Amino acid sequence: AQSVTQLDSQVPVFEEAPVELRCNYSSSVSVYLFWYVQYPNQGLQLLLKYLSGSTLVESINGFEAEFNKSQTSFHLRKPSVHISDTAEYFCAVSDHSGGYQKVTFGIGTKLQVIP
Amino acid sequence: DVKVTQSSRYLVKRTGEKVFLECVQDMDHENMFWYRQDPGLGLRLIYFSYDVKMKEKGDIPEGYSVSREKKERFSLILESASTNQTSMYLCASSTTGYGYTFGSGTRLTVV
Numbered sequence: 001a002q003s004v005t006q007l008d009s010q011v012p013v014f015e016e017a018p019v020e021l022r023c024n025y026s027s028s029v030s031v032y033l034f035w036y037v038q039y040p041n042q043g044l045q046l047l048l049k050y051l052s053g054s055t056l057v058e059s060i061n062g063f064e065a066e067f068n069k070s071q072t073s074f075h076l077r078k079p080s081v082h083i084s085d086t087a088e089y090f091c092a093v094s095d096h097s098g099g100y101q102k103v104t105f106g107i108g109t110k111l112q113v114i115p
Numbered sequence: 116d117v118k119v120t121q122s123s124r125y126l127v128k129r130t131g132e133k134v135f136l137e138c139v140q141d142m143d144h145e146n147m148f149w150y151r152q153d154p155g156l157g158l159r160l161i162y163f164s165y166d167v168k169m170k171e172k173g174d175i176p177e178g179y180s181v182s183r184e185k186k187e188r189f190s191l192i193l194e195s196a197s198t199n200q201t202s203m204y205l206c207a208s209s210t211t212g213y214g215y216t217f218g219s220g221t222r223l224t225v226v
Binding site: 038090 | 155
């Protein structure tokens with residue numbers, strides 16, 4: 001079985017400051033890792049993903065995440081946040097041992113950017 | 116872009132009613148999923164389907180059923196709605212290895 005832990009339920013940060021949202025996972029097999037973002041009253045959108053290859057992955061809006069296999073982590077970072085980054089962020093993991101993909105989500109971290 | 120369309124954004128139903136939530140995707144994805152989202156609990160998988168007429172129970176299937184008669188459509192059915200089924204319902208689709216594409220969600224209130 002796989003699981004995801006997001007250690008922080010809420011993270012307040014001032015605008016233009018850096019932020020890190022933490023995610024740890026557990027799985028007995030190789031995994032795919034994802035970060036999703038949810039803006040108020042909307043569905044989830046895929047922010048970035050790690051499937052294989054380079055352990056550092058980036059999104060188009062300045063977020064990045066690094067897959068650390070030894071620490072079973074996939075923390076999300078941004079060097080300078082903007083008001084528009086206020087949202088809830090979900091880390092997710094799936095294994096690729098089966099023919100279909102079942103994804104397990106963390107409980108989410110609410111990022112509040114303060115002007 | 117792949118689109119996943121959920122038929123209603125907001126829905127209010129009475130206790131005991133049979134409720135249908137519809138989801139349609141337009142990119143020929145094999146896999147489709149229904150989640151419910153509640154504060155402090157994150158997303159919990161209700162049912163999923165990896166092929167037409169196939170369905171698998173997720174983590175919380177009690178009180179729900181699903182139907183997938185066509186590849187693009189995956190319906191969630193609340194057989195007899197109860198107040199504890201008040202929630203945000205999210206549909207998603209995927210093809211293996213590429214992550215999920217979510218619909219905008221249906222916020223269901225059962226009174």
